[in-house]
Amino acid sequence: MSTNTPESPTELVHQDDSLEADQTDIELERAARRKKAVIVTIAAVAIFALMWIVATTMSGTIPSIFASVIRSAVEPQTAAVAIAVLGLNLHFGFTGLLNIGQAGFMLLGAYGFAIATTRGMPLPVAVLIGLAAAAVFALLLGVPTLKLRGDYLAIVTISAAEIIRYTGRLSQLTDWTGGSQGLPGSEYRDPFVALSFFGSGSTTIGPLSYQNTGVNGWWIRAVAWSLVLICTLLVFLLVRSPWGRLLRGIREDEDAIRSLGKNVFAVKMQSLVIGGMLGALGGIVFVLPASVQADSMGRAMTFFIWTSLLLGGAATVFGPVLGTILFFSVRILIRGATGAVVPSDVLNTQQADQFSWVVVGVILMLLVIFRPQGVLGNKRELQFNA
Amino acid sequence: MLTLQPPASARGPARRIRAVLGLLALTLFVPFLALLTAAPAQAGVLPEVRAETETADCVQGPGVGCLRGTLRAGAPLTGVEIVINGPGGEQTVSTGDNGAWIAEITEEGDYTVTLVADTLPEGVTAGAAEHTVAVTKTANDSLVFTPRAINFQLDGQVEGSAAAGGGGGSNLFLQSAVSGLRLGLLLALAAVGLSLIYGTTGLSSFSHAEQVTLGGMVAFMLVNWWNVPFLLAAVITVLFCGFTGYVQHAILWKPLRRKGLGLVQLMIVTIGLSLAMQYMYQVLVGAGTVRVIREAPTPVNLFGVRLTDQSLWAMGISVIVLTAVGFALLRTRLGRATRAVSDNPALAEASGIDVDKVVRLVWIIATALAGLAGIMLALVLNGVKWDSGMQILLLLFAAVTLGGLGTAFGALIGAIIIGLVVELTPAFGLPGDLKYAMALLILILLLLVRPQGLLGKAARVG
Numbered sequence: 001m002s003t004n005t006p007e008s009p010t011e012l013v014h015q016d017d018s019l020e021a022d023q024t025d026i027e028l029e030r031a032a033r034r035k036k037a038v039i040v041t042i043a044a045v046a047i048f049a050l051m052w053i054v055a056t057t058m059s060g061t062i063p064s065i066f067a068s069v070i071r072s073a074v075e076p077q078t079a080a081v082a083i084a085v086l087g088l089n090l091h092f093g094f095t096g097l098l099n100i101g102q103a104g105f106m107l108l109g110a111y112g113f114a115i116a117t118t119r120g121m122p123l124p125v126a127v128l129i130g131l132a133a134a135a136v137f138a139l140l141l142g143v144p145t146l147k148l149r150g151d152y153l154a155i156v157t158i159s160a161a162e163i164i165r166y167t168g169r170l171s172q173l174t175d176w177t178g179g180s181q182g183l184p185g186s187e188y189r190d191p192f193v194a195l196s197f198f199g200s201g202s203t204t205i206g207p208l209s210y211q212n213t214g215v216n217g218w219w220i221r222a223v224a225w226s227l228v229l230i231c232t233l234l235v236f237l238l239v240r241s242p243w244g245r246l247l248r249g250i251r252e253d254e255d256a257i258r259s260l261g262k263n264v265f266a267v268k269m270q271s272l273v274i275g276g277m278l279g280a281l282g283g284i285v286f287v288l289p290a291s292v293q294a295d296s297m298g299r300a301m302t303f304f305i306w307t308s309l310l311l312g313g314a315a316t317v318f319g320p321v322l323g324t325i326l327f328f329s330v331r332i333l334i335r336g337a338t339g340a341v342v343p344s345d346v347l348n349t350q351q352a353d354q355f356s357w358v359v360v361g362v363i364l365m366l367l368v369i370f371r372p373q374g375v376l377g378n379k380r381e382l383q384f385n386a
Numbered sequence: 387m388l389t390l391q392p393p394a395s396a397r398g399p400a401r402r403i404r405a406v407l408g409l410l411a412l413t414l415f416v417p418f419l420a421l422l423t424a425a426p427a428q429a430g431v432l433p434e435v436r437a438e439t440e441t442a443d444c445v446q447g448p449g450v451g452c453l454r455g456t457l458r459a460g461a462p463l464t465g466v467e468i469v470i471n472g473p474g475g476e477q478t479v480s481t482g483d484n485g486a487w488i489a490e491i492t493e494e495g496d497y498t499v500t501l502v503a504d505t506l507p508e509g510v511t512a513g514a515a516e517h518t519v520a521v522t523k524t525a526n527d528s529l530v531f532t533p534r535a536i537n538f539q540l541d542g543q544v545e546g547s548a549a550a551g552g553g554g555g556s557n558l559f560l561q562s563a564v565s566g567l568r569l570g571l572l573l574a575l576a577a578v579g580l581s582l583i584y585g586t587t588g589l590s591s592f593s594h595a596e597q598v599t600l601g602g603m604v605a606f607m608l609v610n611w612w613n614v615p616f617l618l619a620a621v622i623t624v625l626f627c628g629f630t631g632y633v634q635h636a637i638l639w640k641p642l643r644r645k646g647l648g649l650v651q652l653m654i655v656t657i658g659l660s661l662a663m664q665y666m667y668q669v670l671v672g673a674g675t676v677r678v679i680r681e682a683p684t685p686v687n688l689f690g691v692r693l694t695d696q697s698l699w700a701m702g703i704s705v706i707v708l709t710a711v712g713f714a715l716l717r718t719r720l721g722r723a724t725r726a727v728s729d730n731p732a733l734a735e736a737s738g739i740d741v742d743k744v745v746r747l748v749w750i751i752a753t754a755l756a757g758l759a760g761i762m763l764a765l766v767l768n769g770v771k772w773d774s775g776m777q778i779l780l781l782l783f784a785a786v787t788l789g790g791l792g793t794a795f796g797a798l799i800g801a802i803i804i805g806l807v808v809e810l811t812p813a814f815g816l817p818g819d820l821k822y823a824m825a826l827l828i829l830i831l832l833l834l835v836r837p838q839g840l841l842g843k844a845a846r847v848g
Binding site (some may be wrong): 148368 | 530590618642645647650651654655657658660661662664665666668669748756777780783784787791817819820821823826827829830833834837
């Protein structure tokens, strides 16, 4: 100890300098990322605008493909999946939780909402019941697994999501869940449709032509995308808060955060519950223009949610929304292009549709291999090796 | 679990490009080639096969509704005819392998649905053979049925052709236990491979289920499209499946491991591969169930348990193959090397074991075993479908986790437990639809008390 000379003032200043330099580096990098996000968003909007113009002004195969791409991009179910992806982003992107059962949260939300409505609950209560079901589910899953290694949560979430799906399909529960036939939308949709102030009739904007209110019209689209905006804002505010920094800290080094005296288990649990409730909200929006079908929210849905998240970029704010829109519209584009290019005696319409899924699978593989950070993500932030 | 991450210097642009090209070739061109070569064969054999095995598709949409129902009496009833008469004219549909029937309805009005009693199997009678359905159109042009589905009241029990829980009475329990053992042995074939892959590379391979489907699919194509005798087809299938493991390891998993890709990313790559493979099967053979062998199997009575000869063969082959794998793991040099790599890859590498060679062998063996399991599952479960593998994927994961992640013998025990749980669930009076759910529930409960699995090392896992 005696040999140690106290650090000279100049050294201290020097250290401060390097600290500041680090901070300016981080600032610069943040600015660069923001710039990138803006550029990508402008590019995406420009591409969609171009498609829009082609679809409205011309006719033929390509404009009709573009029109269907735009239609699938604004689809309320795309918005619904985007909300669920935002929830998964909170789990995986920010906290590092490997949840491969997000579709289970969606299904629970949808069942909770639909069953409550058919039993005569008012709309807000029904939505709350759907969200509460997901929150309880998250608690049940989290208690045993959040203290274990990451892959245990993965196995438990995917198993639990499947248990919910099998249970929902039970013929003994037909009175509640509709069994394998599911619940038709007409049984729970009315209170929501009645809220519409869009009036009757239909409106056409460019290639989009829907009823103002209707079952699957402008009203559900407006509500669904507003919810996406609100949820994005919510996630943005959450991850910017001290709590959000804690999430990132847990993702990077759980033990370090624990050594700071933080309750890692509680924070992980909060993240699991909030992300799960976002999933449930997505599920509610998903079934509003359709019906509650247990199989429509199975493992395939979870995989789509994951693909969307990785496509857009995990641990980014706008990545989930961008990724979901890209995922659904690119598939329609591939399907349209396959149908237009490959003669129908080699691949018929149904096979072209299936082939588009093959391409989606390959894209997912290539994406993870060559651009694991997605469109908007930061590679340095995503060394997710939990 | 430690991962193998050789120095990054080993990677090169050539390797990277090779990986991409190989991947694209495998997933994009192979289906086309197969489709083209299969096209002439399809013309002769396939339509006939399809007509029998694929239930008529009905795509719900504007102006089109699907009326459906399922006929069950102990086991699903296949080939029962149902006549639907109404404003849209008369149509006859028959039930598929799962007992389900489906009819396309395009017109509004009242329909009568009649069960053709002559087509019911022996010992089954219908309570009311006729039902009325009201079909109405909604504002958005979709059709609504009241009641939503038709359920005919059936009396009697069908004699369980493939021991599908139809034994009845006192030996129901024994019958289910044997079915469970059979499922467990077949699951074990695939689960041991999955566990070896996890043990040596740390990867949870979601596409392993599709490797199982691949076995059934290739056997189906060889037997039905190219008229290869079944036993020869089975051998070719297993070799081919092992070859796909070799190719995948060479162009995908090895380069990616060298690239140092994280385990989560690798897992998502397998999800992508599984998605691509599933839909490739749909492009190739359609979305329906196809049967490898179309003749009905011969039933055998054994100590009061009814089994098919195919099931007996399947169980026998599983036991022999599993014993051989176990012997190889315990007694041969390469097997010991494999276990050493599973235990501690870094140490194994330092002791002079060629880890790459071991991992390559594991991939070949694992995919070949999965293919073998796929063929036998297709025989025992009366057919193979594009998502057959996905149906058992979670059972495989459950088996591997239950036994202890990465322990090959644990996977064997886990698979047999899972198989028994699945088949015994209905015997204990629980709804049959819950049998898979029950296996997963047991898995979750076990993880609560023993997170490392039955044979796992009691190491800290959190």
